[in-house]
Structure formats: structure tokens, C-alpha cells
Amino acid sequence: MTLKNSDLDLSGEWKIQHFEVGEKRAMELAAAGLDDRFWIGADVPGDVHTALIQRGIIDPPYYGHNDAKSRWIEHKEWWYRTNFNCVKEMNAEDRFELVFEGLDTFATVYVNGHEIGKTANMLMSHTFDVTTIIRNGWNAVAVKFDPLSIHHRDKEQFDWSSYTKERPWLRKAAMNFGWDWGPRMVTVGIWGKVWLKRSTRAQLKSVYAQTRAASKQQALVDVTAEAASVESFRSKKRREHPISLTCDVRLLDAQGNEVASAHGLDVLAGQAKATLSVSSPRLWWTHDLGEPYLHTLEVVLYADGREVDRYSEPYGIRTMELALHNEQGESSFAFVLNGVKIYAKGANWIPADHLIGSIPEHRYRELVELSVEAHMNMLRVWAGGIYEKDVFYDECDRQGVLVWQDFAFANALFPDFNQDFMENVRREVENNVVRLRNRASLALWCGNNEIDWLYDMKSASGDITSPFYGELIYHELIPEALERLDPSRPYWPSSPFGDSHGMDANDPGVGDRHNWQVWHGSVYPRKQGEPPLLDYSVEGVTFKNYKKDMALFSSEFGMHASANRYTLEKNMPPGQFYWGSPEMAYRNKDTNHQKGILLMEGYTGIPQNIDEYMNFSMLTQAEGLRYGIEHFRRIKHRNSGALVWQLNDSWPGTSWSMIDYELLPKASFYYGKVFFHPVLLSLEHEPGEPLALWVVNDTLEPVRGQLQLRVYDFEGGNVYSSSYAAEVGPQSAVCVAKLNEAEALMGRRAQDVIVELSAEGFAAPSNRYFLRDPKEVALPESRLSVHVNEEELSVTVTAHHAIARMVKLELPLGRVRFSDNYFDLLPGESRTVRLRHPERGSLPLSELKVSAMNGREG
Ligand code: BMA
Numbered sequence: 065m066t067l068k069n070s071d072l073d074l075s076g077e078w079k080i081q082h083f084e085v086g087e088k089r090a091m092e093l094a095a096a097g098l099d100d101r102f103w104i105g106a107d108v109p110g111d112v113h114t115a116l117i118q119r120g121i122i123d124p125p126y127y128g129h130n131d132a133k134s135r136w137i138e139h140k141e142w143w144y145r146t147n148f149n150c151v152k153e154m155n156a157e158d159r160f161e162l163v164f165e166g167l168d169t170f171a172t173v174y175v176n177g178h179e180i181g182k183t184a185n186m187l188m189s190h191t192f193d194v195t196t197i198i199r200n201g202w203n204a205v206a207v208k209f210d211p212l213s214i215h216h217r218d219k220e221q222f223d224w225s226s227y228t229k230e231r232p233w234l235r236k237a238a239m240n241f242g243w244d245w246g247p248r249m250v251t252v253g254i255w256g257k258v259w260l261k262r263s264t265r266a267q268l269k270s271v272y273a274q275t276r277a278a279s280k281q282q283a284l285v286d287v288t289a290e291a292a293s294v295e296s297f298r299s300k301k302r303r304e305h306p307i308s309l310t311c312d313v314r315l316l317d318a319q320g321n322e323v324a325s326a327h328g329l330d331v332l333a334g335q336a337k338a339t340l341s342v343s344s345p346r347l348w349w350t351h352d353l354g355e356p357y358l359h360t361l362e363v364v365l366y367a368d369g370r371e372v373d374r375y376s377e378p379y380g381i382r383t384m385e386l387a388l389h390n391e392q393g394e395s396s397f398a399f400v401l402n403g404v405k406i407y408a409k410g411a412n413w414i415p416a417d418h419l420i421g422s423i424p425e426h427r428y429r430e431l432v433e434l435s436v437e438a439h440m441n442m443l444r445v446w447a448g449g450i451y452e453k454d455v456f457y458d459e460c461d462r463q464g465v466l467v468w469q470d471f472a473f474a475n476a477l478f479p480d481f482n483q484d485f486m487e488n489v490r491r492e493v494e495n496n497v498v499r500l501r502n503r504a505s506l507a508l509w510c511g512n513n514e515i516d517w518l519y520d521m522k523s524a525s526g527d528i529t530s531p532f533y534g535e536l537i538y539h540e541l542i543p544e545a546l547e548r549l550d551p552s553r554p555y556w557p558s559s560p561f562g563d564s565h566g567m568d569a570n571d572p573g574v575g576d577r578h579n580w581q582v583w584h585g586s587v588y589p590r591k592q593g594e595p596p597l598l599d600y601s602v603e604g605v606t607f608k609n610y611k612k613d614m615a616l617f618s619s620e621f622g623m624h625a626s627a628n629r630y631t632l633e634k635n636m637p638p639g640q641f642y643w644g645s646p647e648m649a650y651r652n653k654d655t656n657h658q659k660g661i662l663l664m665e666g667y668t669g670i671p672q673n674i675d676e677y678m679n680f681s682m683l684t685q686a687e688g689l690r691y692g693i694e695h696f697r698r699i700k701h702r703n704s705g706a707l708v709w710q711l712n713d714s715w716p717g718t719s720w721s722m723i724d725y726e727l728l729p730k731a732s733f734y735y736g737k738v739f740f741h742p743v744l745l746s747l748e749h750e751p752g753e754p755l756a757l758w759v760v761n762d763t764l765e766p767v768r769g770q771l772q773l774r775v776y777d778f779e780g781g782n783v784y785s786s787s788y789a790a791e792v793g794p795q796s797a798v799c800v801a802k803l804n805e806a807e808a809l810m811g812r813r814a815q816d817v818i819v820e821l822s823a824e825g826f827a828a829p830s831n832r833y834f835l836r837d838p839k840e841v842a843l844p845e846s847r848l849s850v851h852v853n854e855e856e857l858s859v860t861v862t863a864h865h866a867i868a869r870m871v872k873l874e875l876p877l878g879r880v881r882f883s884d885n886y887f888d889l890l891p892g893e894s895r896t897v898r899l900r901h902p903e904r905g906s907l908p909l910s911e912l913k914v915s916a917m918n919g920r921e922g
Contacts, residue, residue, distance in 0.1 A: 066377065072260040074148060074205070079103035080115060080253075082140035085211060093143050094174035096204040100145050107422070109166065111253040112142055114422035126715050126725075128637045128647060131247045138250035142209040150260060152200040157265045159294035162192045162205070165256025166421065169236045170210040176203055184215070185235040185488055187450055187472050188495035189256065198260075209252045212236070223528040224518075225476035232533075235488055238448035238474045239415060244654045245710070245719035246418060255421030256453070265367040266293045266309055269334075271375045273361050273502050274552050275383050276339070278402055283345035283381045285324070287313050289336045289363045291373070307367045311336040315379065316360040317346070323359065331365075347402050348380025348504040349464060350441040352409075352742050353764065356380065356464030358504070378461055380504025386554035388575075395574050397562075397617035398704035399442075399466065399507055405795065407697065407762045408466065408705030409740045410435065410442035411722060412620060413456075415449040418714045425455045430727055430879065430902060431712055432459040438722070438736035442466040444559075444619060444707050447513035448474035451496040460505035467505045468619070468707070470559065471496075471542060473512035477519075478534035480541075489537055493545045501550040509546060511538030511557040514578065517569035521596040559619050568592045576705075577615035582607045582688065583623045583659055583720075602666035605659055607688030611695050615703055618696050622709035624660045625685035625732060626678040627651070627716055627724035630876050634726070635716040643674040652718040660718075663688070669839040679917050682731035682886065683838065683870055685720075689732050690739045694746040697739075697760045700797040708732075726878030731870065731886035743767055743828035745821040751814065751836060754804050757821060759790050759828070760797040767792050769825020771800050775808050775817050778844055778867045780891040783817055784810050790823075805835070815841045818867060818888070832888055843869055846891070846919030852909050860896045861914055863889035868916035873897060876911055889916075 067073055081103040083093070092098070106115030113134060116122040125131040152158070162175065169186040172179060178197050183190045212234055221229045228241040228248075242248035269290040276284040293307045309331035315324045323345070326338035346357040361379035365372055385400040398405045416431060417423045435443060443460065445452050447470035460467050471493065479485045500506055515534060522528040538557045546555050562575020568590045570577050580586045585604040587597035598604070607623065626632070632651070633641055640647035649657065660681065664670055667687070668680035689708055696706040709720050716725040722733045738744070742763050748756040761767050768791050775784040788801040805814060815836040822830035834841055844866040851860040861871055868889045873882055883898040899907055914921055 067259055068374070070262040070264070072148060072150060072262070074146060074258040074260060075108050077105050078108045078144050078146040078254070080106040080112060080142060080144050082142050085141050085214065087141075090172065090174075090179070090208060091177070093208065094177055094179070094206040096177045098145070103145065106144065106253070108144070108146070108254045108258055109256050109421050111168065111251045111255055111419050111421035112137055113249065113251060114419050115253075125249060127635050128640075129650060131249055134249070137252065139211050139213070141211060142252050144207040144209075144254055145204065147202060147204045148260070149202055150198060150200070152198055157295055158195070159193065159263045159267070160195045160198045161261040161263070162194045162258070163261050164190045164254065164258050166254065167207070168209070168251055168253055168255045168421065169212065169234060170215050172208045174206040174208075185492050186237060186255070187235050188492045189499070191261075194260075207254060212250065220479070222477040222533060223530050224522055226474075232476050232478050233485065235472070235492060237415060237420060237450050238472070238476070239714065240418070242653065243448060245414070245717060245721070246653060246714050247717075249418040251419060251421065253421055263294045264372050265295070265307060265370075266291055266365055266372045268363060268365050268373045268375050270498050271361070271363050271502065272498075272549075273379055275381050276552075278345060278347055278381055278383050281344065283342040283347070285315065285340040285342065285381060287338050287340060287361070287363070289313065289331070289365070289375070290334055291331045291336065291365050292334055293367065310366045310369075312364045312366075313338045313340065314362040315340050315342060316362060318358065320360075342381065345381050348382040350401065350406065350466060351436055351464030352439060352441050352762070353401070353404065353406065356462060356504070358461060361502070377502065378458075379502060380461060382504055384507050384553065386508060386556070395564075395616060396702075396704060397576055401466075404764065405704065406441065407700060407795070408442040408617070408707065410440035410444070410465070411708040411711035412446050413443045413449075413452075413711050414446055415714050416712060420450060426902060427727070428453070428455045429459050431723065432456070432463050432465060434723055434727070434729065434733070435465055435711065436463050438733055439740035439742065440465065440736070442468060442507065442705065442707060443711065444468035444470065446470055446474070446710075447472055447510075451500065457500060457503045457505055461503055465505060466507040467503070468508045468510060469500065469506055470510045470513055471538070473515060473534065473537060475514055475518060476534070477528070477530065477532070478537060480534050480536040486536070486541065490541060490545065493542055494549060497545060497549045501553065506553065509542070509550070509553060509555045510559050511542055511555070513559055516558040517560050517578075520568055520592055521590075524593050525595045563592065566591045568594075572614045572616065574616070576617040576619040577613070579610065579613050579615070579618060579621035579692070581609045581613070582621060582692070583663065585659065588612075600656070600658065600662065602662050605662045606666045607663070607684075607691050610688075610692035613692075613695070614699065615696070617703065617705040618692075619705070619707050620709040621692055621706075622720040623663055623685050623688050624652075624654070624681060624718055624720055625730045626681045626718060627713070628726065628728040628730065629678060629874055630878065631716045631724045631726040631728060633876075641674060643671060643677045648674070648718075651716070667837050667839065679870060683917070686731040686735040686886065690735050693739045694744065694748075697744055698746060698748060698758050698797050700760060700795075728878060728880065729885070731872075734884055734886045737884075738829045738831050741829050743823070743826065745771065745823060745828050745831045747819060747821060747831070747833045748799075749833065749835065752805060754802045755808055755819070756799050757788065757801045758797060758799050759792045761792045762795060764794045766794055767826040767828070769823055772822045772824055773801075773808070774820045774822070775810070776820065776867075776890055777812060777817055779865070780867070783812055784808050787824075790826075818890075843867065843918035846916055848914055848916060848919055848921050850914045850921050852912065854909055857899045857907060857909070858896050859899065859909075859912065859914070860894055861889065862894040863891050863916070863919070866891055866918070868919050871895075871914065871916045874913040875899075875908060877901070877908060879903070880907065
């Protein structure tokens with residue numbers, strides 16, 4: 065939401081204090097004249113934890129076990145106070161509203177000592193009409209936050225609510241209570257912007273713009289503006305005629321030139337409508353298919369001919385559909401952007417920090433930039449967090465990344481039989497739909513995370529005996545609200561969802577699918593009503609299971625990898641940075657730590673020390689995701705998307721993320737620059753089987769040229785070379801050639817070679833493969849020479865004697881961008897890595913460490 069000149073921004077430093085429940089009377093603490101000079105300063109937007117960390121009152125909670133030391137915060141009653149000056153003219157036709165973008169969670173709001181309302185939902189904005197109690201001059205605002213327990217301790221508990229039984233009644237980010245990648249940090253406070261909104265005579269309530277059709281020649285954009293007069297009781301008495309409201313609607317290009325407009329639209333029954341026709345429109349595309357071009361949509365409201373309100377926001381002209389069938393009438397699950405079926409490449413997004421209110425905006429920008437750098441074109445905002453802040457969607461709109469948006473219902477039953485709860489949910493849904501529906505990036509609304517699927521599994525195993533509480537939300541309340549407020553955008557009730565022939569909601573033949581066979585050891589396929597099975601064995605959890613997955617769209621799959629050294633060392637007490645330390649174990653919140661070990665046991669072997677753990681887990685994740693994603697992309701005729709679980713971290717832990725908490729990518733991220741590249745060269749191969757050489761082309765142009773195959777031994781000797789003509793149409797996957805292992809090996813052992821695919825005549829990154837798993841491969845010792853160019857902030861690494869496996873560059877600093885990292889080098893081969901930091905011109909390059917799994921500098 066953009067503030068206007070007439071609005072008064074109340075963000076900034078407020079005062080906070082905590083009390084025991086019932087210790088003080090609310091009227092005393094809310095009183096306009098209370099002396100709060102001994103209270104603690106706190107930023108708004110923000111949260112209590114961060115305010116206390118910044119002032120040294122609590123220890124930084126991500127260090128060691130400090131999070132446990134901050135648990136007392138959630139048991140207190142917290143108060144926020146501020147005051148402001150405002151000009152209020154007598155008898156003016158003004159309405160004043162106090163707007164909170166985010167209150168976490170059970171708040172009572174007071175203005176000048178008057179209780180003006182209560183809220184019970186962190187996941188939406190709250191607006192209070194304060195016209196009658198705002199004073200000309202000095203005003204005071206106080207907000208009381210109750211401890212959550214008051215609101216759930218007497219409530220019914222359900223059979224199922226993952227990680228805590230408190231959640232189902234509380235409309236608060238689920239991950240606050242702990243998840244399998246993060247600690248319990250129950251936040252409290254004013255987490256969104258606050259402002260006093262002043263409207264004179266009339267206001268725009270909302271603007272809804274929807275691209276009805278878009279082609280090269282013409283686009284039609286339907287715009288509906290909702291407006292109402294804000295006359296006060298007093299001015300109504302004075303006025304003889306009702307105010308006449310009209311609107312102008314304009315679409316401007318990036319230079320500010322008008323490309324379409326409609327003027328003097330009458331507001332009838334609260335609405336003005338226009339269809340803008342744009343000839344030769346510049347459409348909004350994802351960054352990989354074109355330019356994410358943004359126009360500006362402007363709506364100006366006039367009351368009796370005088371401008372009283374104005375909406376002006378970026379708007380991307382584009383259409384979006386979800387195709388559930390392909391041209392042949394077979395099942396599909398494909399996003400269609402401007403009439404073009406796209407392959408969705410990306411990851412799942414969790415809140416960018418546990419302390420949501422205090423996340424700096426640059427963190428959103430950098431995470432979206434990194435996604436684009438790894439060729440991702442879709443992020444799924446997962447249900448256990450929040451409907452993200454505006455800055456997240458601003459970045460996705462601007463950088464050309466689609467958003468799959470879950471409604472905030474994750475892994476639990478919810479009391480859909482309770483009218484107050486459902487009313488709360490209805491307002492949350494409407495509030496967020498209206499806030500986000502004009503976003504070009506917003507591709508899909510999804511009802512929940514894994515609830516329909518897990519309800520079936522848990523009932524089949526006897527863990528749940530109650531009815532499907534919550535079903536009405538995803539199958540009735542939300543679709544009804546969307547029908548009214550955002551009818552053109554696709555809705556999908558849950559993820560995963562869709563079944564046929566008695567299969568469960570994770571059916572590969574219908575809808576989207578989560579693959580938790582890999583890592584969690586779930587046994588697939590499963591029929592509805594069958595007890596779920598787990599296979600905790602090397603074979604049960606291995607990423608090789610991805611190849612059995614014929615999903616139409618893979619919306620979750622992944623595996624753990626260690627965070628980077630800097631991220632771990634920074635947050636662990638001295639002496640704890642070793643494999644198997646209590647602090648390392650504390651970083652891992654997953655159930656059954658054995659899964660990671662099993663995965664590595666089958667692939668790299670079990671690590672013996674922390675360096676091996678970091679390397680082995682990162683290599684396993686990177687190679688495992690590559691194995692899965694290359695498979696999903698090769699079956700492109702069927703599969704239309706691969707979203708990795710998970711993109712980012714909310715604290716410095718061990719998780720499935722590709723980028724750790726300090727915004728340092730893991731190896732899988734750099735692999736992603738190849739496995740998510742729009743033109744992918746890939747080798748499909750299993751030990752002893754033929755080598756199948758593939759080209760996958762996600763672009764809208766054909767690619768033509770030669771596909772080179774080269775086989776090298778570890779000393780860099782060329783064992784075998786061949787070249788194949790490759791002609792691959794737009795948006796297709798082709799197996800260009802197949803050859804026997806023996807032919808490519810020329811008498812060598814398969815564990816002694818590396819295979820390289822490269823393109824000639826078309827642009828595609830080369831891609832390298834070992835033909836056997838790392839635990840079977842004995843790498844000779846390699847040597848690295850490193851040349852640092854301080855001026856250009858670049859580092860050139862050369863391998864000597866033998867191939868260097870997983871060359872990594874480490875700096876003791878967060879947010880550093882390496883143009884490449886975690887790569888293999890043949891002997892004699894060099895790579896120059898450019899380094900960059902979003903805020904620093906120089907970097908501590910003297911502290912740079914360069915190593916490989918099988919070698920060091922020297
Ligand atoms: C899926 C997600 C998350 C979870 C992840 C890893 O269930 O939806 O709930 O963190 O798997 O277990």
C-alpha cells in the first residue's frame with residue numbers, strides 16, 4: 065500500500081513494555097497522558113524480540129540455544145505506545161482511519177484512551193475509523209497484545225496439528241511455533257506499517273484490474289474501482305445534494321505516456337467500471353521468456369469534480385491460466401502465460417526470518433535476485449508462513465517471477481464449525497485477495513499445504529478419528545470469496561491435490577505432487593484409505609527414487625544440506641563446530657536425524673568430520689536435486705513444473721534450503737544455474753546402462769547445433785569424444801543420442817571418468833557427470849592455484865595434476881555473491897569467479913579460503 069500526502073505515517077520508534085496479565089488496568093496503560101518515559105524503545109514495523117535484541121535485553125536468539133532463553137516473551141502481556149500530532153479542522157468532510165498492516169496477534173487498540181477495537185488475526189491488515197476521537201493536535205495510540213495462551217487454553221484440541229496443538233484457533237504464522245526446519249519463536253508486536261489515513265469527502269475502497277485478453281495486437285484490461293463518500297454525520301446534515309462521484313482510469317507506460325484511458329466514469333452503486341483497450345501492448349513476461357514489463361495503473365476519484373483520491377500502482381498486462389488438460393485431452397497441470405504454456409522452475413518460499421516484522425527489505429530483493437540468477441521463474445509462498453509483505457510481490461513483479469500463493473493453512477485441522485473462526489478466516493481471505501489480486505506475478509491461489517492429502521493418510525493410520533475439520537475453508541469459503549473478488553485467477557484447493565482411480569491426493573496422474581519418498585522415505589504410490597508406509601533404508605530415501613516419479617507438476621521435493629561454514633560458525637558457541645556436536649544437532653529440527661545419514665550413506669558415504677559433513681551433504685543435495693529436476697524436465701511432455709523444497713531459511717539451521725540464512729547459497733544453488741537453465745543438456749544414465757544424451761529447450765525458439773560428448777579421465781586425458789546434430793523445437797525435450805557405456809569408456813573403468821556435455825552453435829551451459837556415485841569413486845589428489853584480483857574483486861582458480869571436485873570459495877561474510885562456486889575443474893582448467901556484496905565496495909579477500917573435496921591450495 066502506498067501512502068498519500070494526506071496520510072500520516074506512524075512507523076518509527078514506539079515505546080513498549082510488558083506486564084503480567086491482570087497486573088495493571090488497561091485504562092491506566094492506555095491513558096493518553098501516561099508517563100511512558102521509562103518504557104523501552106521499539107521500531108514499528110518490527111517485533112518485541114528484535115527490540116529486545118537491539119537493546120541488549122535478550123541475547124541474540126539464533127546463537128547457540130539462546131532461543132530457549134527468550135521463551136518468557138510469549139507469556140507476557142505486551143504494550144506498544146506512541147503519539148502524534150494531527151491537524152483536524154472543525155466540520156471538515158474528513159474521515160480518519162487508523163490502518164495497521166500487521167498486528168501479531170491478539171491486540172486491543174486504544175486512541176486517546178478510548179478502546180477502539182480488538183483484533184485476532186496476524187495475517188491481514190486492520191483498519192479502524194477514528195474520525196470522532198481524533199483530536200486536533202496531540203493524540204495517543206496504545207496497543208495491548210495478549211499472550212496467546214489466553215485465547216487457546218480453553219479451546220478444544222484436535223487430533224492433528226503438526227508441531228503444536230495450539231495453532232488451529234490462532235490466525236498466526238504457523239512456523240512461529242516451530243517447524244521441521246526452525247525453532248519455536250512466538251513473536252508479538254506491530255509487524256506491519258501503521259498510518260493515519262485521511263480521506264476528504266470520498267475515498268477509493270479498492271481497485272481491481274484484470275487482463276481479460278492479451279495478444280500482440282491488443283489487450284483488454286477490465287478495471288473496477290470501488291468508491292464511497294466519507295461524509296460524516298454532521299456534513300450530511302448540512303448537505304442538500306448527495307456528492308457526485310466520478311473516476312478517471314489511465315494506463316501509463318514506463319515513460320509515463322498514456323496508452324489507454326477512460327474518463328468521467330460515474331460511480332454507480334459504489335462502482336465505476338471501464339475496459340481499457342491497449343493496442344500493440346507490451347506484455348508482462350517472466351524474465352526467462354521476455355521482459356516483465358510494468359505499466360502504471362492510475363485511478364483518480366473526483367467528488368463533485370474535485371480530485372479527492374488517487375490510486376497509482378505498477379500493473380503488468382498478462383493473462384494466466386492453469387491448464388488441467390493438454391491438447392490431446394490428457395491430464396496436465398501447466399501454467400499458461402499470455403497463451404504460452406510454461407515450464408515452472410523454482411522453489412518453495414518460507415518467511416525470510418522467524419522475526420517477520422523486522423526483516424529488512426533488501427533481504428526480499430536479494431532472495432528474489434538470487435532466484436532469478438538460478439533461472440527460477442516461480443516461487444511458492446508456502447502456507448505455514450504469511451501472505452508476504454508488499455515488497456516481496458513488488459520484487460516478483462519487477463523481476464519477472466511468478467508466485468504460487470498458498471492460503472495460510474498448513475498441516476492441521478481447523479475449526480470450520482465455529483462461526484467466529486470462520487468469520488475471521490473470511491475477512492483474512494478477502495483482505496489478502498483484494499490486496500494481491502492486481503499483481504502480475506500472482507499466478508495461483510492454493511487452499512492449503514498438504515491438508516487434504518495428510519488427512520487421508522492420518523485417518524487411514526488411525527491418528528485422526530475426527531471429521532475433516534477445515535474442509536469448508538478450502539472447498540467452500542475460499543472458492544466463494546475468489547468467485548466474487550478474483551474470478552479470473554486459477555484456484556487449486558490444496559497442494560498436493562487431485563486423484564484418479566482410487567489414488568491418494570498425491571496421484572502422479574492428476575494435479576500437483578510432493579515427492580517425500582526421497583528424504584522422508586514415504587512409500588509411493590499409495591491408494592486412498594491405505595495406511596501410509598515408511599521405508600527408512602538407504603533404498604527408501606535415495607534420490608534415485610525421483611526417476612520413478614511421473615508427476616504432472618512437482619511442487620515439493622528436496623533434501624537437507626549443511627549451511628555454509630560462516631553461517632554455522634557465527635551462530636555456534638566456541639568448541640561446538642564439529643560433526644555430531646550438541647549444537648550441530650540442535651540446528652537440525654527434522655524428525656529422525658537418521659534420514660540425512662541414510663541418504664549420504666548411499667551416495668557419498670557417511671561423513672566423519674564437519675568438513676566432510678558440509679561437503680557430503682551439499683554434494684548430495686546438489687546432485688540429488690539435479691537428478692530429480694533433469695528427470696522432470698526430460699519428461700516435459702507430461703511434467704510442467706519443478707519447485708524445490710525449499711529456497712531459503714528463516715534461521716541459521718540445517719534444512720532443505722538452497723540458500724542459507726546468511727544469504728550464502730549452498731552448492732545446489734550453483735548447480736541450479738545449469739539444471740534450471742532454459743536450455744539444458746542432460747545425461748540420463750544408470751550404472752551399466754546406455755548413456756542417453758538429452759537437450760531440453762524451454763525457450764520459444766528452436767535450438768540447432770551440435771551436442772558434444774567428451775569423456776575424460778581424472779588426469780584430464782581425453783578418453784572419448786563424439787558429436788551429434790541436435791535440432792530441438794521450442795519447448796521440447798529430445799533424446800539426441802544413446803550410446804553404450806562400454807563405447808564411451810574405451811576400456812576404462814566407469815568410476816574413473818567424467819563425462820562432459822557441451823553445446824556448439826547454440827547457447828547452453830555445459831554439464832558434467834560422474835558415471836558412478838562418489839563413494840565408489842577414488843579421486844586422486846588435486847592441487848589448486850589461486851589468483852586473487854583485489855581491484856576487480858575476482859578470483860581465478862586453476863586445478864593441477866587431477867580433476868578437482870567441488871571447488872569451493874569461502875569468505876567469513878554473509879550476503880557475498882560469487883558468480884560461481886562449488887564447481888569441478890579438470891586439470892589445467894581455470895575458472896574466474898567474480899565476487900560482489902550488495903553493500904560493500906571491498907571484501908576481506910585476504911581471508912578467502914579455496915579448497916576442493918580432493919585438494920587444496922598449493
Ligand atoms: C513438506 C512441507 C513442509 C515441510 C517439508 C519438509 O511437508 O510442506 O511442511 O517443512 O515438507 O518436511
